[in-house]
Amino acid sequence: MLKRKGLLLVVSGPSGAGKGTICKELLKQNDQIKLSVxxxxxxxxxxxxxxxxxxxxxxxxxxxxxxxxxxxxxxxxxxxxxxxxxxxxxxxxxxxQDVILEIEMQGARQIKEVYPEGVFIFVLPPSLNELKNRIVGRGTETEEEIAKRFSCAFEEINQIVNYDYFVVNEDVSKSSKEVESIILSEKNKVSRYKNNIIAKFKEEL
Amino acid sequence: MLKRKGLLLVVSGPSGAGKGTICKELLKQNDQIKLSVxxxxxxxxxxxxxxxxxxxxxxxxxxxxxxxxxxxxxxxxxxxxxxxxxxxxxxxxxxxQDVILEIEMQGARQIKEVYPEGVFIFVLPPSLNELKNRIVGRGTETEEEIAKRFSCAFEEINQIVNYDYFVVNEDVSKSSKEVESIILSEKNKVSRYKNNIIAKFKEEL
Missing domain, CATH: 3.30.63.10 (Guanylate Kinase phosphate binding domain)
Structure with a gap:
């Protein structure tokens, strides 16, 4: 059997995109994944x-x-x-063991510098308008803060280029399944395991 | 909605690793995927x-x-x-529409040159011995051919570095599911869709 290291999943994106709900759903469906505290x-x-x-x-x-x-x-x-x-x-x-980390975008950037082999997932809102509605709906921010958030959102979305994957958060269960697929497929990536694979077959020669 | 192009899945690997059975199972479970003829x-x-x-x-x-x-x-x-x-x-x-192409390794190399955005999957046998057993079991090759195949197999496995993903073919249903995850996750890859994503959100500004 091929020994595979756990994956560090870094879930980030604009505030209000729904990274928290996706992580919660993912953890509910996959109790082998650990949430970083x-x-x-x-x-x-x-x-x-x-x-x-x-x-x-x-x-x-x-x-x-x-x-x-x-x-x-x-x-x-x-x-x-x-x-x-x-x-x-x-x-x-x-x-x-796989570890998931929900974090705002500045933190994700720092992590990428020290742990580039992490899997960086960007959670997108279905639209900017929907993002605004969600932030308004939370009722935790002032009007001024909401306006500021909204005007930053597009700039934040441009940072997607620093991420490996995106998930459009329209339906939390669908989004969580997409993250599951990302985890599975990363465990089949040649770039992660090529040395182990070649070494394993070499033993048989 | 984000418009996503279909994926070209190129499934290759040493003869006897089981690329054919995996593709068959995958197509049985996913009738929206097209097999290249x-x-x-x-x-x-x-x-x-x-x-x-x-x-x-x-x-x-x-x-x-x-x-x-x-x-x-x-x-x-x-x-x-x-x-x-x-x-x-x-x-x-x-x-x-996604298209799957089962092909020997030389063909896969040619395709990679002209269509590098394809998803290149390498099917591995569980072990070299298992590979030998399978080729012997097929009963279509002479002893000499079998010996030649086996001696090439390790060299062939070294070519895995030119592929994006690997699938260890121990259980065809598990392998087929792994390929499904690869397809799903590739549709969430930032590098494929970043321009579409940024353009889509820009429209809203």
Missing amino acids: SATTRKPRNGEVDGVNYFFLEKEKFQSMIKNGEFLEYAQIYDNFYGTPKAAIIECLENG | SATTRKPRNGEVDGVNYFFLEKEKFQSMIKNGEFLEYAQIYDNFYGTPKAAIIECLENG
Whole structure:
């Protein structure tokens, strides 16, 4: 049998495109895929569990982890840090387990620099108008923020060229199945496994 | 809706790896995929139907098609020519229909030169020994031919580096599903559709 490393799936795209719902559906249908848990220095909110929603860290700990290169990516938002710890993910991948990471576009860019063998998936809204409707529908943003988001959306979509795959999020179940196909097909990619394949057959000679 | 061109799937690999059985299973499960029919100058055998098993052509016609560049690939085997006519395939692809082409490795190489956007799939036997057993089992080759095939097999497997995907043919139904995933995921590849995507969203601005 061919030993195959796990895949790191990086799911990103414009805010409101629906990356969260796709990931949730994918995880529901595929319990062998692991969701990466981010670390943060912000305080837990009501009901949030350490190690499930986030790893809640002290600022000193977070900063020393930055210094030691222990994050795949991190960002500071106002007073708080958010980041993706490297060690747990790498361990899963080495054990052949696939890991999914839902992240905004700047984080995805950072990850691509340090882990280009990741599978980068861009979630597209069916249209810009639909994207706007979704952001309005969430009711969490002010009118000004919505206008700003919308005007950035096209520019964000242009960044699709840095991704491997896109998924048009019209139907969450269809989108999740498309991601499943991406995972399966990546496990059949020659560029990932050619050395293992050739070595395996060489043993028989 | 995003307009997506059909895919040309080129299924190749060492003789005896099972490309034929995988293609048959895939076509049985997916009647929207079209099988490419080869042209030949050899005479039809009992029960062979023109346009189904082969397009049976006169040698003069075949040679004028070669001259006019009407083949994706062709080869002469002893006195007969075999080739893949381009026009019918290109028409299908333009109409968004996927076409599958089962072909030996030299033909696949020729196709890659003229149609690099094809999806090149290499069918691997589970092991070299298994490959030998299958060729022996077919009972169509002499002992000498079998020995020759086997000694070439490892060299052939090294050519996998020129392919996009591999499928280890242990279980035909599993292999066929892997090819299905490859087809689906290729339709979500940014490199294929980025210009269409950006143009589509630009219309909305």
